[in-house]
Amino acid sequence: MKIVGVIPARFGSTRFPGKPLVPLKGRPLIQWTIEGAKKSQLLNDLIVATDDERIKAAAEAVGAKVVMTASELPTGSDRIHAAIQNISCDVVVNIQGDEPLVTGQLIDRLAQVFIDEPKMDMATLAHPVSQEELDSMNSVKVVLNHNDEALYFSRYAIPYSRHKAAELGNYEGCLKHIGMYAYSKNFLKQFCEAPPALIEKAESLEQLRALYLGAKIKVIRVQEASLGVDTPEDLVKLEKLLSQGM
Template identity: 65%
Template sequence: MKIIAVIPARYGSTRFPGKPLVQLKDKPLIQWVIEGAKSAKLVSDIYVATDDQRIADAVTAAGGKFLMTRSECPTGTDRIYEATQKLDFDVVLNIQGDEPQITAEYIDLLAKAFIDQPSLDMATLAHPIALEDIENLNAVKVIKNANHEAIYFSRFAIPYSREKVAGTPVCEKHIGLYGYSKNFLNKFCTSEQSAIEKAESLEQLRALHLGAKIKVLSVKKPIQGVDTPEDLAKLEKMLS
């Protein structure tokens, strides 16, 4: 089984324009992600899919490979689909370009899910959610069934409870790392965006709308992504 990884990275982020090129300590954010991806042992090739020559130049300077795409791709997965049309692979891992703490621990776990279960359409990761993130709209939540498959993802607190519930939250915090079989990637990206995907601005909801079973692998340790400038400042402090 040939497993590749693609890091979608666009310049025009709504919440944080130019995010892949911002400096985190001594290097651009995208370089942190590339170096983390290179630590994986079950991935044969790594590419950055971008719409901007400045990002492509930063990737080259970091010793990485890039694939150019149009700017109009509606999601990171659609960008990956466009970028990989001429590549040979069985599974592609979507590593978000704003996850500078990504390591082999997470990437190889996701890759192994497809090696162990080749019939998988899609898989992703999650970890226990902190109480302060339950109402945070930038923290995506997931609830899963008894087979560790996603029931729903939301920016809002899920599931809703009419009474205050004590103890461990039912939902987990989603980690923006996905794996797709080549066949399901094709189905996903040749289908229109669903209403629930547009409403929540979460691409994985298109997969649920299409009836896909999304395997959710739980990890204990969270990783700090960068959605906003405040997240970057928080991570800078953590790394110091």
């Protein structure tokens, strides 16, 4: 089984233009992600998929392979799908370019799913949810079945619509989703060629298209999320934490 890691990185982020190139303790953000991903034991190859020559240059400067993709691609999944068209592989791990603290161990936990269960369509990550995350529409919640496969994702406090978690004294009805994925190459093709589903558009969550298509999504439980960078404020916070010896 050949497993390829792809880091989608575009320059034109709405909330943080040029994000992959901003320095974090003297190194571009994309360099942190590449260096973390290279510590994976299960990836057979690692590439950066970008639409920008400056990102290409930064990635190649630290030894990463780069595939150029069109700027108009709507999502990271589409960028990954475009990047692997001419690459022979069985499984693709989507490594977010704005996750500078990503570890090889985390990538390998996703990849291992397909070694253990070769017919799985997708895998993703989640961690125990807090009351604050339950209440936040910015936090995506996932409900699982008894095999730790996703039943549904939502920005709402599912399944606590009638009885609140605090009242029940139990927060295990859902987990907080972490947006890092692995896919079989065949399912990624099916996913990207399918139109957005109504439930996907209603919740603004592309993983719901996968469930609509009948995919099995294995959810790997981890203790906590790594710290991503969505905004300049996130970068300042992360820089401070790293300076404190995080």
